[in-house]
Each structure stands twice: as structure tokens, then as C-alpha cells.
Amino acid sequence: MKTTLQIRSIVNVLGKLVVIEAVMMLVPLVICLIYGENDWKSFALASMTALFAGGIAAYATQGQKPLIKTREGFVITALIWIVYGLFGMIPYMLCDRPLSLTDAMFETISGFTTTGVSSIMDVDVYSHGILFWRALTQWIGGLGIILFLLALMPELNKSAGISMYYAESSGITHDKLHPRIRQTVLSLWKIYIVVTAVSIILLWIGPMTLFDSVCQSFAAIATGGFSTHNEGISFWKSNYVYSVLILVMTVGGINFMVIYSAWTMGIKRLISNDVTKIFFMVLITSYFLLVVSILLRGYDFNIDNCLFIPLFHVVSAITSTGFSISEAENWGQFSLFLTIMLMLCGSCAGSTAGGIKIDRLIVMCRNLKNEIKKSVFPKRIYVVNLNGTFLQSSLISRVSAFVSLYIIIVLVSAAIITLYGYSFSDSIFMASSCIGCNGLGYGATGINSSYALLQDSIKWLLTTTMIIGRLELFTFISLLLPSFWKK
Amino acid sequence: MRVIIAGEGDTGTHLAYTLSIENQDIVLIGSDKAHLSELESTYNIITYAGSPVSYTDLSRCGISEADLFVAVTSDENLNLIAAQTAKACGAKKCVARVDNPAFLYSKVTEIFNKNGIDALIYPERLAAKEIHNYIRHNWVREWLDVNDGKLIVAGVKIGRSSTIVGRQLKETASSPRYFHVSAIKRDDETVIPHGDTVILEGDVLYFSVLPNNIDKLYEICGNTQTNISKIMISGGGRVTENLLEKIKSDYDITVIESDTERCNYIAGKFQDITVVNTKANDVTTLKDEGLEHCDLFLALTGSSEKNIVSCMVAREHGIKKTLARIEELQFIPEAESLSIDKIINKKLLNVSKILDSLVETHFDEAQCVLLDRAEIIKLTAKQGSKIVSKPVCELSLPTGITIGGIIRDGEGMLVEGRTCIKPGDNVLVFCNIGSLPKIEKLFR
Numbered sequence: 014m015k016t017t018l019q020i021r022s023i024v025n026v027l028g029k030l031v032v033i034e035a036v037m038m039l040v041p042l043v044i045c046l047i048y049g050e051n052d053w054k055s056f057a058l059a060s061m062t063a064l065f066a067g068g069i070a071a072y073a074t075q076g077q078k079p080l081i082k083t084r085e086g087f088v089i090t091a092l093i094w095i096v097y098g099l100f101g102m103i104p105y106m107l108c109d110r111p112l113s114l115t116d117a118m119f120e121t122i123s124g125f126t127t128t129g130v131s132s133i134m135d136v137d138v139y140s141h142g143i144l145f146w147r148a149l150t151q152w153i154g155g156l157g158i159i160l161f162l163l164a165l166m167p168e169l170n171k172s173a174g175i176s177m178y179y180a181e182s183s184g185i186t187h188d189k190l191h192p193r194i195r196q197t198v199l200s201l202w203k204i205y206i207v208v209t210a211v212s213i214i215l216l217w218i219g220p221m222t223l224f225d226s227v228c229q230s231f232a233a234i235a236t237g238g239f240s241t242h243n244e245g246i247s248f249w250k251s252n253y254v255y256s257v258l259i260l261v262m263t264v265g266g267i268n269f270m271v272i273y274s275a276w277t278m279g280i281k282r283l284i285s286n287d288v289t290k291i292f293f294m295v296l297i298t299s300y301f302l303l304v305v306s307i308l309l310r311g312y313d314f315n316i317d318n319c320l321f322i323p324l325f326h327v328v329s330a331i332t333s334t335g336f337s338i339s340e341a342e343n344w345g346q347f348s349l350f351l352t353i354m355l356m357l358c359g360s361c362a363g364s365t366a367g368g369i370k371i372d373r374l375i376v377m378c379r380n381l382k383n384e385i386k387k388s389v390f391p392k393r394i395y396v397v398n399l400n401g402t403f404l405q406s407s408l409i410s411r412v413s414a415f416v417s418l419y420i421i422i423v424l425v426s427a428a429i430i431t432l433y434g435y436s437f438s439d440s441i442f443m444a445s446s447c448i449g450c451n452g453l454g455y456g457a458t459g460i461n462s463s464y465a466l467l468q469d470s471i472k473w474l475l476t477t478t479m480i481i482g483r484l485e486l487f488t489f490i491s492l493l494l495p496s497f498w499k500k
Numbered sequence: 501m502r503v504i505i506a507g508e509g510d511t512g513t514h515l516a517y518t519l520s521i522e523n524q525d526i527v528l529i530g531s532d533k534a535h536l537s538e539l540e541s542t543y544n545i546i547t548y549a550g551s552p553v554s555y556t557d558l559s560r561c562g563i564s565e566a567d568l569f570v571a572v573t574s575d576e577n578l579n580l581i582a583a584q585t586a587k588a589c590g591a592k593k594c595v596a597r598v599d600n601p602a603f604l605y606s607k608v609t610e611i612f613n614k615n616g617i618d619a620l621i622y623p624e625r626l627a628a629k630e631i632h633n634y635i636r637h638n639w640v641r642e643w644l645d646v647n648d649g650k651l652i653v654a655g656v657k658i659g660r661s662s663t664i665v666g667r668q669l670k671e672t673a674s675s676p677r678y679f680h681v682s683a684i685k686r687d688d689e690t691v692i693p694h695g696d697t698v699i700l701e702g703d704v705l706y707f708s709v710l711p712n713n714i715d716k717l718y719e720i721c722g723n724t725q726t727n728i729s730k731i732m733i734s735g736g737g738r739v740t741e742n743l744l745e746k747i748k749s750d751y752d753i754t755v756i757e758s759d760t761e762r763c764n765y766i767a768g769k770f771q772d773i774t775v776v777n778t779k780a781n782d783v784t785t786l787k788d789e790g791l792e793h794c795d796l797f798l799a800l801t802g803s804s805e806k807n808i809v810s811c812m813v814a815r816e817h818g819i820k821k822t823l824a825r826i827e828e829l830q831f832i833p834e835a836e837s838l839s840i841d842k843i844i845n846k847k848l849l850n851v852s853k854i855l856d857s858l859v860e861t862h863f864d865e866a867q868c869v870l871l872d873r874a875e876i877i878k879l880t881a882k883q884g885s886k887i888v889s890k891p892v893c894e895l896s897l898p899t900g901i902t903i904g905g906i907i908r909d910g911e912g913m914l915v916e917g918r919t920c921i922k923p924g925d926n927v928l929v930f931c932n933i934g935s936l937p938k939i940e941k942l943f944r
Contacts, residue, residue, distance in 0.1 A: 392785050394763040394775040403768025 019085050021074045026089055027096055028070030030162055034100055035063035040149060045142035052140040055107035063100040086176025090159055091489050094480050097158055098122045101150060108143055115469045122476045124150030126483035127365060129238025129335040129452025130464045137243050141224060147239045148228035155235025155365040156205055157181045163198045180488045184362025185372050185412055188270055201269050209234050212261040219253045233261040236366045238335035238452040246336045255321040259328050266332035266360030287400045288361045292371045299351055300327045306347040330355040333367040335452025339460045349455060353442055356449045367450030367482055369419055376412045418486050422448055426478050433468055447475040448482035504566045506552035506582050507573035508535055511847045518851055520544040521934045527561045552582035555589060564590035568858050571596045587616025595857050597621045621853050623846040628742035630849060634842050638821050639723040641704055641842060644869055646878060646928060651905045651912030653876060655706045658699060661722035670695035678713035680914050682706045682904040682930040683874050688833050690874035692902045692930055708904035710912050726820045732794040734780040734810050735801030736766045744770050754789050756780055780810040791817050799824040804831050811840045873933050879943055883923040887942045893917030900932040
């Protein structure tokens with residue numbers, strides 16, 4: 014195939030990045046050794062493979078000055094999620110209870126994209142090393158693989174890094190905190206690490222062991238949703254754990270840029286932000302609706318039924334964390350509807366969460382309102398404001414395109430899943446859960462069943478939608494256009 | 501006194517003209533030679549072609565002896581640099597015109613003051629302030645708060661229903677006096693009246709009045725104050741932007757603007773107002789937007805002709821009050837005869853503001869308002885000056901000068917023949933243009 018893309022440069026960068034993944038795998042290896050588990054071998058093997066493959070790729074394409082422009086940045090960003098998945102699945106396939114290729118890939122991508130759907134039926138029997146690797150993939154994927162690598166590799170701190178940063182970061186517009194991309198990335202990581210550390214300490218004080226609190230914190234702040242126990246968060250039966258995780262997940266659903274400016278310039282910034290305000294409004298409204306629907310179904314009026322469990326579920330759904338709780342299965346159709354809506358909606362852009370994102374929905378709603386008004390007064394000018402600045406119409410049409418495409422992908426995936434005989438609501442639920450990097454399950458994927466029991470082809474489909482959803486559609490889908498590869 | 505004006509645009513020209521009548525030595529520095537020589541042959545001024553930021557050109561104009569340097573070219577950055585250069589070259593006082601509100605931020609102004617710019621003039625904001633005043637007091641043409649409203653100068657057009665039409669000024673006096681007629685504008689002439697002057701319909705009378713007597717003045721003038729709730733503004737330029745910043749939430753406002761980009765900008769910045777993208781002469785759309793229900797129509801586009809016409813259209817559709825921004829000075833009398841209620845001219849406002857600076861170079865503290873061909877100057881009476889020596893009636897004030905009122909110890913009061921002005925009083929002097937030297941004698 015003839016192309017003007019700098020394939021050599023792309024392979025070179027990818028090779029170097031894979032070497033970093035090899036180093037990452039040493040952490041679960043150490044954990045295995047600490048707990049005296051056999052799985053250290055699988056991590057050692059996986060790490061060696063990655064080191065080898067990455068080293069060869071980087072060495073073979075060495076010498077040439079890497080030429081990375083916007084398109085190359087797109088390719089690297091999209092491919093890195095797949096390549097990291099390929100090497101990241103090796104431990105799952107080689108451990109004491111090996112997974113199949115499909116399941117291992119599904120599990121790894123679900124981790125990196127912070128989706129949190131799992132192809133493992135029985136989590137409790139797995140080694141600490143594997144469980145930690147699951148949590149670590151989510152934590153790295155939370156802010157984004159590229160963002161993680163930008164922090165580690167100073168040589169990417171050039172125009173190359175900027176195009177990759179833009180390709181990965183979520184939202185309508187891409188902002189920087191500092192003039193240099195590396196400073197921006199480091200500031201974001203600083204926030205991320207601090208919140209994670211606080212969460213670990215808070216959970217450790219409670220009923221959790223250190224290992225559990227680290228894994229749970231990683232999953233919560235990254236809004237991932239992998240748990241270390243079969244019962245999920247219900248395992249601890251502790252309202253304290255619920256409250257801490259609600260808090261951490263909520264932070265994970267707020268734009269990290271906003272958190273950073275709130276940190277440096279006062280908490281007022283957080284409240285004065287349009288998107289954050291509406292995020293909380295949506296959260297609280299859905300919580301009340303859910304509680305009312307639960308009470309209408311005849312549940313007792315007590316603190317568990319009215320406060321912790323519904324609130325936990327709503328936060329878990331809107332922030333795309335997807336910590337499942339068994340009670341949600343019995344709350345009926347309205348709860349199901351509300352959950353799907355929250356999964357589609359998602360949180361603030363620039364957070365670790367998935368979904369369409371509140372920002373886009375605000376823009377869509379305001380634009381809709383304006384269009385309705387315009388039909389009465391055609392010559393009036395209405396603009397869409399977001400956080401006090403008005404958006405160009407080109408951005409609005411981009412947002413509309415995004416939302417349409419998002420819905421189309423959900424519908425098409427759901428249609429394919431129904432062909433396998435799953436019910437309509439289950440299919441829609443699966444599709445919106447995976448594209449939104451959410452990880453909740455219902456019915457066929459719910460508490461009495463599992464994503465693990467799905468057919469392989471559905472797993473591949475869902476794996477793809479997870480990556481598409483995590484990279485916010487355009488980055489990945491533009492790679493499928495023939496014109497992207499041509500001269 | 502030597503005044504150097506940089507910029508031969510309308511503001512510069514009008515300023516040169518006004519000041520030359522005041523018997524000041526005016527030097528106009530500009531770039532268009534043909535235009536400059538034309539000005540030199542018309543007005544009593546001298547012109548130089550050159551750059552206002554060049555040391556040699558400024559020295560040629562005699563910058564070291566200049567009492568006032570005014571930079572009013574069309575380029576605000578040039579003005580700022582020119583004013584600083586002039587100060588460095590020895591000009592006593594420097595004024596620069598800007599068209600960006602960012603420069604009026606107090607810290608920025610401080611920096612400029614340190615660098616030698618004594619005053620910044622931002623015409624759009626002056627215009628917005630004037631319009632805002634008119635919206636609140638729309639039965640008068642001019643409204644001037646002296647010392648935060650302790651004394652008010654109101655310019656009122658006398659209508660047919662007024663109780664004082666056709667009477668001599670001395671007949672209107674009541675006891676105690678609650679107003680003082682300080683100036684009358686009639687047929688493009690502004691005169692300082694005396695007791696025998698007869699008030700005619702269509703005169704604009706400038707009253708000095710204490711704030712608690714405003715109601716009585718309102719009664720005798722026969723004008724109606726319109727309660728404003730819905731305003732339509734034609735033109736979305738910088739004047740409109742400045743005005744909206746003051747009044748955006750107080751009224752129901754519709755802005756008409758033909759430029760789509762500008763519409764987006766205004767609609768994005770001010771969310772509560774209605775912005776319509778159409779031309780001001782698109783009457784059908786204006787009607788759809790509720791032209792008939794508006795209380796006030798503001799024509800603020802850059803084109804004087806369009807503004808005049810759209811005001812007339814608005815008047816035809818029953819709008820009670822209209823205001824037009826007119827940049828061409830020669831159109832103002834015509835516009836006034838076309839029953840447009842209020843006219844805004846940025847150049848006149850500029851010149852007023854610049855006169856402040858000029859008068860300040862004479863007297864320590866002064867405030868100045870230009871009324872076409874007359875001026876209102878607020879001065880502080882000094883110990884030992886002629887003005888405090890005897891009662892007002894014995895001062896034998898020269899013709900063309902009258903005292904509108906004084907502010908004593910923070911309270912406004914009117915002046916009668918027996919009143920003695922004390923040192924420290926703020927005196928409001930009305931005078932014809934060109935009386936500055938006479939006033940200087942009184943207050944020195």
C-alpha cells in the first residue's frame with residue numbers, strides 16, 4: 014500500500030512505548046513475589062516478550078529522525094491502545110488459570126479503557142499479581158495511556174506529543190494548563206496521584222486491606238470498576254466504603270483541568286464552572302428519581318435503600334465506573350432506563366469518565382433550544398454559551414456529528430448483539446455500557462450471569478466499541494477512512 | 501498657552517477650532533499635508549506635517565513649552581506612545597485617546613499615569629454614560645450631576661405646554677428661587693441670558709437646580725418623562741457594547757445589527773438581550789420584533805444618515821423617545837429640527853473631556869462640560885481671588901459669564917445677588933466659548 018505516512022517513525026515510537034509497558038509489568042511481578050504466587054513467571058515472560066518486541070522494533074527503525082505530524086499522532090494514539098492490549102493480555106493467558114485469547118484481550122482492553130467489564134467469572138481465585146495488573150491497567154488508562162507516556166518520555170514533549178495528546182484527550186475543545194505540553198501533563202498527574210493516595214489512605218483506614226484499598230482506589234479514580242472480589246463493593250458491606258468510593262468516583266467524573274484550577278486558584282472555580290454545576294445537578298436529580306422509583310416499588314424506607322446504595326449506583330453509572338451492585342438488578346424498568354441514560358450521558362469532558370459527556374449534551378440542549386426559538390424569530394441571533402464563552406457554529410456541528418455517530422454505533426452494536434438472541438434491553442445495555450467505558454451489567458451480563466458467558470464474536474465487537482468509545486470516536490474511526498492513508 | 505494636538509481627524513479639528521476661539525496657541529500635528537494647510541487657512545492655528553512620536557517633529561512644534569499635549573489620532577497605540585514621548589520632551593500635561601476598555605482598568609491607568617499620560621479618553625464609554633443618563637432622565641436633553649448630584653444642571657427643551665413660554669426670565673423668578681437659568685440655546689446660538697430675555701418655544705434652557713426641586717422644574721417645563729422598559733438599539737458597535745454593560749439587566753433590550761459576526765459576539769457576551777441580524781431599515785422585521793412596543797429607540801450605528809432616518813421611522817411607529825448618534829457636526833442642527841429627542845456626538849464629548857485637562861492646567865481642580873458653543877466649568881474659589889472679594893451683584897461679572905450655583909461644604913446652593921462666595925466653594929461658571937481668560941482673572 015502506498016502511503017505518505019511515516020511508518021518507520023510510528024513503529025519506532027510504538028517500540029519505545031512497548032518497552033515502557035514491559036517495565037510496568039514488573040510491578041505485578043513484584044507483587045506476586047511478595048505474596049509467593051506462581052504467576053510471577055507469566056509476568057516475567059510477558060515482560061520479556063514486550064521488552065524484546067519493543068526493543069527490536071525501536072532498534073530496527075532507529076537512526077532516522079522521527080517525523081511525527083498530526084496523522085502519525087493519530088495512528089500512534091489509536092494503535093498504542095491495541096498494542097498495549099496485545100502485550101498486556103499475555104499474563105492473563107499464561108497465569109495459573111489461563112484465559113482464552115478472546116477473553117484475555119477483552120479483559121486487557123476493558124482495563125485500559127477503564128470499562129471494567131470482566132471476562133473472569135470467579136475473581137477471588139486469581140492471584141494478587143493478576144488482580145493488581147487489572148487495577149493498574151485501569152489506573153494507567155484512566156488519564157490515558159498517551160498522557161501517562163507523555164509524562165514519562167520527555168522526547169515526546171514536542172509537536173509529536175501535542176498531536177497525540179489532542180487525539181487522546183476528551184471533550185469539545187482541548188485546553189492546556191501550561192504553555193508546554195509536559196507541564197500540563199505533569200500537573201494532571203499530580204492531581205491524579207494525590208487523589209489516588211488520599212483514596213487509598215481513606216479506604217485503608219476503613220475495613221479494607223492495603224492491597225484491596227490500592228486496587229479499589231485505582232479502579233475508582235480511573236472510573237474503571239474492576240473489583241478484587243466476586244461480590245464487588247458489596248463484599249465489605251460497609252457504608253463507609255460506599256461513601257469514600259462515591260466521593261472518589263465523583264472526583265474522577267470532574268474535569269481534571271477544572272480540579273487543577275480549583276486547586277491553584279480556589280474552590281470557587283469548581284462551582285463557577287457550567288459543566289461541573291450541571292454534572293452535579295444531573296447527578297442529584299437522577300438520584301432522587303431513582304430513590305422515588307425504588308420506594309414506589311415497595312422497598313423499605315431506610316438509610317441503605319434511600320441513601321448509600323442508590324447514590325452509589327447513580328454515581329457509578331454516570332461516572333462510567335460501573336462497580337456493580339446486586340440490588341440494582343431488582344429495581345425495575347425505570348431504574349434500567351435511568352441507568353442506560355446515565356451511561357450514555359457520562360461525566361465532564363477532561364475527566365477519566367466515558368460516555369457522550371455532559372459538555373456535549375449541554376451544547377446540544379442549548380443549541381436545540383435556540384433552534385426552536387429561531388423558528389419563531391428567524392432573524393434573531395442565538396448563540397450557545399459554555400462557561401461564559403460562545404461556541405463557533407463549526408464546533409456545534411462537530412458536537413452534533415459526535416452525538417449522532419455515538420448513537421449510531423450504540424444502535425448498530427445493539428442490533429448485532431440481538432442477532433445472537435439477547436433481549437433488546439440487554440443488547441442496548443451492553444452496547445452503551447461498553448462504548449461509554451462503563452462496565453455495568455444487566456440481565457444477560459448482570460449479577461446472575463456475566464460478560465464472561467458471552468459469545469466470542471460479541472466480545473470482539475464489544476472490545477472494539479470500548480476502544481472507539483475511549484478514543485472519542487473520531488480518532489479511531491478516521492483511521493478507517495481510505496483517504497486518511499492516501500497521499 | 502500652547503496646546504499641541506496630534507491627529508487631524510474630526511476630534512482633533514474640532515478641538516483645535518474650539519480652543520483657538522479660546523485664544524490659545526494651537527499647534528496641530530498631522531500627516532495629511534493638503535488637509536492641514538486647508539485647516540491652517542480656515543482656523544486660527546498653525547499646523548505641522550510630521551509624526552507625533554518623533555522627537556524632532558515634536559521639538560519643531562515647540563513641545564518643551566507646551567502646556568497641553570493631546571493625542572487624538574485614529575490609532576490608540578500611537579496616541580499612547582505619542583503622549584509618553586511628549587511628556588518626556590517637556591509637555592506639562594498629556595492626554596491620549598484610546599478605544600479599548602482594557603486601558604481604563606485602574607492598575608493600567610496607574611502605569612500610564614506614571615509614564616506621563618495624565619488622562620485617557622475613551623469616547624465610547626463617555627457616549628455610553630451620556631446615553632445612560634438620558635435613559636434615566638429622558639425629559640431633559642442634558643443632565644449633569646455636579647458633586648454626585650448635590651447640584652444638577654438640566655438642559656430642557658421648552659415645549660408649547662410649558663408655563664414659562666413667552667415670559668421674561670425675571671418674571672419666572674419665584675421666592676425662594678429654586679432654579680437658575682444659566683444658559684439658553686436658541687437657533688444654534690448659546691447665550692448667557694439676563695433678566696429681560698424672553699423664553700420662546702423651542703429654546704433649550706440650562707437650569708441649575710437643587711436635587712429636591714427637580715419635581716418643580718419638571719412641572720413648569722411641560723415635558724413628559726417616559727417610563728422606559730423596552731429599548732431597541734440599532735447598531736452593535738462599541739458604543740452599544742459599553743452601554744449594554746451598564747444597562748443589560750435593567751431593561752428589555754433588542755439590538756439590531758447587520759453584521760453576523762458582530763451579532764454573535766454581542767449575543768455571546770450579553771445573554772439576556774435579544775439580538776436580531778438585520779438592517780435597521782428592514783421595518784418589517786423591526787415590527788416583528790415589537791418596534792411599536794418600544795419606549796426608546798437608540799440609533800447608534802456609525803452612519804449619521806442611517807441613524808437620523810431610522811429615528812424618524814421609529815418616531816412614525818409611535819416610539820416616544822428617540823436618540824441618534826451623529827458624528828458629522830454639521831448634521832446636528834438638522835437632526836435637532838427633525839424632532840430627534842437627543843443627539844450624541846462622540847467628538848463633542850471628547851472635546852469636553854479634553855477641556856477638563858486644559859482648564860486643569862489653569863486651575864488646580866476643574867471639571868468642564870461643553871455645550872455646543874458654551875461651557876460649564878466647575879472651579880474652586882481661592883483665598884484672595886477677585887471672586888471672593890464681594891457679593892456677586894457687586895462683582896460686575898463680564899458679559900457672557902454667569903454663576904450657575906455653588907457647592908459649599910458638600911451641599912449645593914443657588915447664587916443670588918447678595919450671596920458672597922467663600923474661599924473653598926466649588927463654583928459652577930457658565931460662559932461663552934472664549935471666556936477663559938476673563939474667568940482666569942476672576943479666579944486668580
